[in-house]
Amino acid sequence: MAANAEGEVRVDTRRTQGSPLHEFATAHFNVLSILAVFIVLFVFFSIRADAFLTVDNLVNIGRQIAPTVVVATLMTFVITTGAIDLSVGSIVGLSASVLGLMAKTGNPLLALAATLAVGAGIGLINGYLTAYGKLQSFIVTLAALIAVRGVALLITQGYSTPIEVNWLLAIGQGQFLGLYTPTWIAISTVLVGWYVFTQTRFGRYVVAVGSNAEALRRSGVDIRRLQMWALVLTGLFASVAGVLVSTRLASGSSNSGTGFELEVITAVVLGGTSLMGGRGSVIGSMIGAMTLGVIANGLVLLQVDVYWVPITQGIILIVAILLNGNLVSRVVGRIR
Template identity: 75%
Template sequence: MTTSSTDQPSAARADRVGARKEFVATNFGVLSISVVFVILFAFFSLQTDAFLTTNNLVNVLRQVAPTVVVAMAMTFVITTGAIDLSVGSIVGLTAAALAILAESGNPVVALVLTLLIGAGIGAINGALTAYGKLQSFIVTLAALTAVRGVALLITDGYSTPISSSFLLPLGNGKLLGLYTPTWIAIITVVSAWYVFTQTRFGRYIVAVGSNAESLRRSGVDIRKIQMAALTLTGVFAGVAGVLTATRLASGSSNSGTLFELEVITAVVLGGTSLMGGRGSIIGSAIGALTLGVISNGLVLLRVDVYWVPIVQGIILIVAIFANSTLFSRIVGHQQ
């Protein structure tokens, strides 16, 4: 049986519509947060002349860099169906540890030890979650409290200045008009995107969140994947602690307070599902930039700074509701 000439255009249109729906469903997180970002960027540009200046935009990129870095690792963790609430406390501990170690010894050794501290805490979280079979929420919630307590203990609640000429450029150095933290964030995003989308490990991350039992039956040790993801957030939180301390030229145990809320909000805004199985590196990066634009814009509009976490919390709830509801509808219509 042959297809008539009148049916061929209809079939072609149906194929194009189906392709568009599939594209929207696949990239829904990135598309939605991109629209929000553009709207907010335009709004603040029109409301205050100081926003759309080179100095301000460069500073926004530097300030949001730690969030971008940790959001990359958090995307891996949340895609597996887990979560890490300890990243803010790790930032505080590593920032304080870097300052103390640098002022009492070799700054290179201090930097290495600081990153190892972050990796160690992440590995403990991962081991307890993957091999101890504890909920990541409970494990990292306990770590949130314990790690912050250690940070307060070693500092007595005081900040420690950093004067090392080797370390300070990590937070304040410039290359081609952008600060070092921005370049580190860019490299992190590119690397995370490649690993997440182009490697076997990235595919395993998605599979753990979507169908862990099937992956286990295929011979993959899902515990190693889960532990690797949580260790990664520890390492990247350590990097964020280094960037924060060197930007401020001091290490404080109070660094990273509510940082975990900001990171998780950025990741969820970018379309990563809290239920696991779906994530977007680019979406998480744009989500972090969106939060940075909101914080900066509100400050320039002279809105009380205490409104920033309130706005972020509201955005998180709206994002979770909108992403889950709209995504389900799009997929449902497509099917």
């Protein structure tokens, strides 16, 4: 507020701009917070567990978390639209089963194509019922979680099927430049997912659907098709995760991916994606998956009972939801 030469009082309504670093920290508070947690955990396990900070162990962590990273990248799109997909774990199990059975009895290349088609097909059903059937994605994918797992158990009768085709096994066990193939696939998925989410019209529409779907619809965008495709792609990449799991273990099992959906959703929420939609981060989801992987690996190396791993992940999910809601808004408000 200031007075001019005539004595008139003027109020300066211009917003005070903070430093670029302050603006960046405010805009990316969620991602930076989980990154800080990851760094703390990484340092802690490096100090407490002798075998943690070794090349072999770190490379192994990269391979273990690859399926989670792959699916979490696409789950970021789904949750940002305001939907959710609970069927990804069951799709992993069915995909692993289909790949094992078809590779054993037929053409391995056809088996791989059929496996990916299975995931995309389930995603298409989920997406169509959600977008065009106007059903809640939670209910639709919960039903798919149960039914798809049942199909996997039915076609395998509960038995695992060995995978013995060398080039298929290379997908889960091969190495390039010191990293396993699944790690490279995960890295590629994150890079492409980040670009699509942040630099393309599709990514902007995904955010807009979650924040104000009606406004986007009135602007002429077919939001139903967009919502459907988000679930189709998540189903497809859940099948990719099934391929990675089964070829790494050289076995297609209907029990693969049990509880996988919890791990994926935890990683995405930890990374700053809002369960209410309208806000998401592919990089944050990757860091969330890395955090879960470090926790699981570190606890095992510290010889902590393995049953503590899911307990810890469940607690982390609750904390993530709290951080993702009003608590974050209050903290960011105070920062501003």
